[in-house]
Structure formats: C-alpha cells, structure tokens
Amino acid sequence: MVCVIVVRIVVFVFENSIYNDVWMVPVMILLLKVLHMHITPSMPFKSTGPLIEIKTAEVSLLSTRPTCLLLLCCVVKMEPSGSNRITQATNNNDVPPTSSGPPSDEFQQFKGTTEYQIMILQRMVQEVRNSSRVGKEQIETMSKDFDALKTQLKTTETRLAQLQKVVAVQTDNNTKLKRETTEKDNAIKTKVDGLTRDINDLKASVQTITQNLAEIERNRGSSTGGGSSSANIPENLTQMLEALERQLGMYDVRIAEMDLRFQVLETTSYNGCLVWRIRDYERRKEDAKRGRTLSLYSQPFYTSRYGYKMCTRIYLNGDGMGKGTHISLFFVVMKGEYDALLPWPFRQKVTLMLLDQGPDRRHLSDTFRPDPSSSSFKRPTSDMNIASGCPLFVSHTVVDNSTYVKEDTIFLRIVVDTGDLENF
Incomplete structure (x- = not known):
C-alpha cells in the first residue's frame, strides 16, 4: 500500500x-x-x-x-x-520476528518480474530516444528544405522585379515612339494639306490664265491689225503658262514623295518585327517569271528608334538554287542614321516566317544567326549590304492552292531578336 x-x-x-x-x-x-x-x-x-x-x-x-x-x-x-x-x-x-534467511521463491519471482519490467522500460526509453533523434533529423532536413525554398523564392522575386523593370522601360519606349510617330504624322499631314492647297491655287491660276489666253486669241483673230506690244502679249502669257505648268509638275512630284514617306512612316516598325503584306501574288509571280520584276523590297524597319535599319527582299519565282521552284526570301542590313552608335558586325538572330491565314496557323519559318565574317552583316558603306537568307525558303507546291494565299495576298513576318541590344 x-x-x-x-x-x-x-x-x-x-x-x-x-x-x-x-x-x-x-x-x-x-x-x-x-x-x-x-x-x-x-x-x-x-x-x-x-x-x-x-x-x-x-x-x-x-x-x-x-x-x-x-x-x-x-x-x-x-x-x-x-x-x-x-x-x-x-x-x-x-517485537516482530525478523527474517534472516534467504529470500523466498515468491520474492525471487517478484524480483525477476520487476527486473524484466525495468528492462522493458529501458528498451522503451531507448526507442523513444531513437524516435526523438529521427524526429530531430527530420526537422533539420525540413529546415534545410525550407531555407532552400526561401532562397528560391527570393531569387524568383528578384527576377520578377527585373522583368517588371524591363516591361516598364519597354512600355515607356513604346509610349515615346507612339507620341513621336503621331507628331510626325501630324506634321506630314499638315505639309500635305498645305501643298494640296497650293496646287489647287495653282490649278485655279492656270485655269484663269488659260481662259485669258483664249480670250486674247479670239480678240487677236477678230482684230485687223496690231502693234508689236499686242503681238508680245500671247508670247508672255505662254511663257507664264509653261512656268506655271513646270511648277505644278514639281509640286506633283513633291506631293508623291511626301505621300510615299507618309505611307512608309505609317508602316514602319521600331521593335525588330515586320509584317509584310504582298498583294496581287499571282500577277507579281508571273512578272518574276517573265523577268519584268525579279524581286521586291519591303519597307524598312528598325530594332529600335535609334537601332539597326533593315528590310527584306523576296524572289517570288526563286533565286539561285530555288529559281523556278521555290520562293526565295532574304534579309538585308541597310545604312542607317545611327550606325555609329551600334555594335558591328550585326549579330542578332533572324527569323523569317510565311504566315498561314487558315484556322490551323501552321506558319512556316526559318531561323539563322548571322556569320560575323560575312560582308552582308558588316557596317554598310552604301545604301544596303548584299542580301543574305534562304534561297529555298518554301516550295511553290506548298504555297499554291493553300491557306498561305488568300484573296491573292500573302503575309510574311520577320523577327529580329533585340533582347541583348542597348536602348538609347
């Protein structure tokens, strides 16, 4: 008890x-x-x-x-x-008697059972210790994994912040580019409107002079005689009319040039990507077969507002190995206004694509990296370098009667990698 x-x-x-x-x-x-x-x-x-x-x-x-x-x-x-x-x-x-003899059998049995229970307890204690050690090891492993996850999370956050900065810079550049393009478009439209008014005024003046000249001719025919001064009037008016016509022709040329520049500015790309629409595909292909127009040039495009100036050249009936069987597509580096600020030779990856206008969007593409030793990618000394690209870009059998041609129009897309270029 x-x-x-x-x-x-x-x-x-x-x-x-x-x-x-x-x-x-x-x-x-x-x-x-x-x-x-x-x-x-x-x-x-x-x-x-x-x-x-x-x-x-x-x-x-x-x-x-x-x-x-x-x-x-x-x-x-x-x-x-x-x-x-x-x-x-x-x-x-x-006084109660004391036992001085050897322990009884029951006591020995009790002692053995107690020692056995103690041994079991010791074994259980050892198992608890082992479990505790294993638990500590698991906790340490989980702690290491948690630290690794924290490090990975920090790295991801850093990369995300960098990407956000890049996106913000690109957004600012695009906004500036749109603003500059809008300002230029407005200025060009203003000039075109002014030239149009001048031409209309000139046309009205020419019409008036023509009417006066006709009236003078009628008066001259009805007159029986005249002095030297009346004889010189038609000659002076004719000279004035010719001068006005020459001036009118010059204005027409200037208007055509301004209209062409306006169209080029409307379609100019400053992000290294060009989408080129070629209309009248069959007629242009037939002209290429007959040797009238062997190749076509796209409008220029740029890697950035102050970057490389480039264009594309296409042979609808092929060139070299692809003549008569393939469409040949080439990439051209042009002479730009800011070439002195750019690294040379040109090393950016170029992707040429023929766009599928069907629902499957199975675009055909070819990608290449420029050869630094080629003269096609050195700094241009003339208006443009020698074209370089794919003479066997796509076979005529693939293009004809396919979804790559719709309404007699094909679309080409040229992408230049601008990821490692410096933005000015």
Whole structure:
C-alpha cells in the first residue's frame, strides 16, 4: 500500500514537472528500485494479485503525457504475508520476528518480474530516444528544405522585379515612339494639306490664265491689225503658262514623295518585327517569271528608334538554287542614321516566317544567326549590304492552292531578336 501511495505521489510530481519525459523515466525507475531495496529487507512479501495492476485513476492521470504511460506498469499491489502475526505481536508488545534467511521463491519471482519490467522500460526509453533523434533529423532536413525554398523564392522575386523593370522601360519606349510617330504624322499631314492647297491655287491660276489666253486669241483673230506690244502679249502669257505648268509638275512630284514617306512612316516598325503584306501574288509571280520584276523590297524597319535599319527582299519565282521552284526570301542590313552608335558586325538572330491565314496557323519559318565574317552583316558603306537568307525558303507546291494565299495576298513576318541590344 505504501508503494502505491509513493508511486502516485511521484507520478503527480512527474506530471507537473517541467523536465523532459525521456530523462524523468530513468529517474522514476531508480526511485522504484531504491523503494524496493528499503522495503524488502524488513518484511517478506507475497503477491495477492497480478504483479502489475493498471487502475483507472492512474490511466486518467497519466494519459495526458505519452511517456508517463510507461510508469503504469510500476504500480504494484503488494501485501505482507505475516500481517496477522505482526498485528498480534504488536498488541502483545512483542517485537516482530525478523527474517534472516534467504529470500523466498515468491520474492525471487517478484524480483525477476520487476527486473524484466525495468528492462522493458529501458528498451522503451531507448526507442523513444531513437524516435526523438529521427524526429530531430527530420526537422533539420525540413529546415534545410525550407531555407532552400526561401532562397528560391527570393531569387524568383528578384527576377520578377527585373522583368517588371524591363516591361516598364519597354512600355515607356513604346509610349515615346507612339507620341513621336503621331507628331510626325501630324506634321506630314499638315505639309500635305498645305501643298494640296497650293496646287489647287495653282490649278485655279492656270485655269484663269488659260481662259485669258483664249480670250486674247479670239480678240487677236477678230482684230485687223496690231502693234508689236499686242503681238508680245500671247508670247508672255505662254511663257507664264509653261512656268506655271513646270511648277505644278514639281509640286506633283513633291506631293508623291511626301505621300510615299507618309505611307512608309505609317508602316514602319521600331521593335525588330515586320509584317509584310504582298498583294496581287499571282500577277507579281508571273512578272518574276517573265523577268519584268525579279524581286521586291519591303519597307524598312528598325530594332529600335535609334537601332539597326533593315528590310527584306523576296524572289517570288526563286533565286539561285530555288529559281523556278521555290520562293526565295532574304534579309538585308541597310545604312542607317545611327550606325555609329551600334555594335558591328550585326549579330542578332533572324527569323523569317510565311504566315498561314487558315484556322490551323501552321506558319512556316526559318531561323539563322548571322556569320560575323560575312560582308552582308558588316557596317554598310552604301545604301544596303548584299542580301543574305534562304534561297529555298518554301516550295511553290506548298504555297499554291493553300491557306498561305488568300484573296491573292500573302503575309510574311520577320523577327529580329533585340533582347541583348542597348536602348538609347
């Protein structure tokens, strides 16, 4: 009974302690050993029930902490074998006899069982320690993985911030380019309108002069005579008329040039990408077969507002190895106003594409990187370098009667990589 009370007190202290369970279990085992060593020499014991008794109170008390369940097996119910004799001796004021002989068989059995339970407890403690070590290793591994994920997240955030900056810069450049293009378009339109008014005025003046000249001719025919001054009037008017006609012709040429420049500005690209629409495909192809117009040039386009100036040259009936069987497509580096600021030779990757106008969008493309040793990609000294590209770009059998040609029109797309170029 004393053992049960002591164990309950120790369990209560253990349950309310702040120390680690793994270290408290061996302490409890040691206390139990000492307790048995002090009890067993004074009186023999006999087992009045099972050596290990798990009671409801201990289960409810110890279930709140997992390791405390190991101590349930230490609640032992013991009763002294000579209790009646000891009580009678006490009533008769006699001294209870002491046992000086060897321990009984029951005590040896109890001792062996207790040692076996202690061994089991030690094994369980070792297992708990092993589990704790494995848990710590898992926690360390998870901590390392978490640190790696944090580093990866920081790297991703840094790259995202850089991309956002690049997008912001590109957006600003596009806004500036649109503003400059709009301003130029407005200026050109203003000039064209002014020239148109001047031409209309000139036409009205010529018409008036023509009417005056006709009236003078009629008056001259009806007149019977005239002096030298009347004879010189038609000649002067004729000279004025010829001068006005020459001036009118010059204005027509200037208007045509301004209109051409206006059309070029409307279609000029400054992002390294050109979409070229070629109308009247069959007629132009037939002209190429007959030798009238062997090739066509696209409008110029640029890698940026102050970047490389380029264009594309196409042979609808082929050139070189592809003559008569293929469409040949070439890339041309042109002389630009800002070539002195650019790195040479030209090294940007070029992609040539024939666009599919059908729903499948099976575009045909060919990509190449310029050869730095080729003269086609050195800094131009004339208006444009020698064209370089694909003489066997696409076969006529693939293009004809396909979705690459619709309404007698084909579309070409040329893309120049501008990722590593400096923006001025």
